[in-house]
């Protein structure tokens with residue numbers, strides 16, 4: 206298999222997230238938090254990370270469409286969020302309609318459509334690509350798993366027989382089909398007709414369209430009951446559970462004393478000019494945290510005007526940022542800071558800054574690093590006209 210490149214983007218994905226969650230004790234499983242984020246957010250992120258996925262359409266229930274449409278975690282590849290039907294086939298058909306809009310007619314029939322359960326957040330890039338490639342070759346394909354346990358047929362609460370499982374498999378998603386083949390199937394069996402199909406493959410089988418199988422992935426769990434949520438949480442890849450953000454700020458010296466810097470006060474040093482107390486280190490750190498959590502920047506959160514109290518301690522701004530980051534499902538994990546200042550001399554204050562910042566972020570001091578440079582006589586910092594700070598912060602999924 207060749208490495209996928211830009212030319213290999215070949216599949217549109219319909220994510221079915223309109224189910225009634227009947228086995229979930231009345232909670233809407235699509236939006237239930239797993240490791241601090243809605244399950245659907247994990248599913249969409251996994252799909253968006255696949256290089257073969259182009260556009261995505263999410264099919265939601267009427268009850269959660271507003272929340273999903275406006276969700277900050279919706280990947281840019283999601284072009285539409287539409288309301289689904291009572292049955293799975295109605296939802297998929299609504300997704301097909303949504304994809305059809307804006308599609309060039311010339312290649313429309315050739316497009317690969319993948320249908321994926323919103324309740325399968327652990328789908329891997331390997332499985333997505335494997336199904337998409339099989340659809341390219343064969344027209345329709347699904348991932349399947351062998352049946353590991355002995356299968357019994359039961360009648361009247363008694364075992365009636367043991368079923369030969371040698372040719373039995375269970376079907377996973379994503380299931381894939383070329384758009385033209387699916388359109389043909391819809392002509393034979395309209396989605397609003399009397400027949401009910403439990404998956405897309407069942408419809409294609411009824412139309413005698415060959416459906417090829419590829420090996421499924423045992424990790425590709427479908428969340429159907431509350432206990433599955435904890436299993437999925439334990440299996441989420443660590444790499445997706447950490448984010449990095451960067452922040453930079455600089456302020457000139459203003460009139461007066463003392464200097465607020467790195468969460469401490471340095472008496473006898475000139476203060477920095479600013480709407481707040483001017484603590485460039487905390488401002489850079491706040492921007493890094495907001496960046497890591499995908500929440501914009503400090504300037505948008507606290508505009509330097511009457512909406513933000515003049516002279517507000519930057520520790521209060523950072524505490525608010527910390528709480529917003531937590532509300533988005535993240536917690537600060539580490540921070541590394543470089544301060545550039547020719548004056549005052551900062552060497553003796555760096556440990557106090559580290560401890561103050563660790564306390565503000567509720568971190569171990571070992572997870573915070575503060576260093577300083579004199580600016581080497583370069584730029585306005587090196588000339589002693591101001592101070593700048595650079596911050597890199599990581600956040601981890603809150604648990």
Ligand code: MG
Pocket residue numbers: 454455456479483484485488
């Ligand atoms: Mg600032």
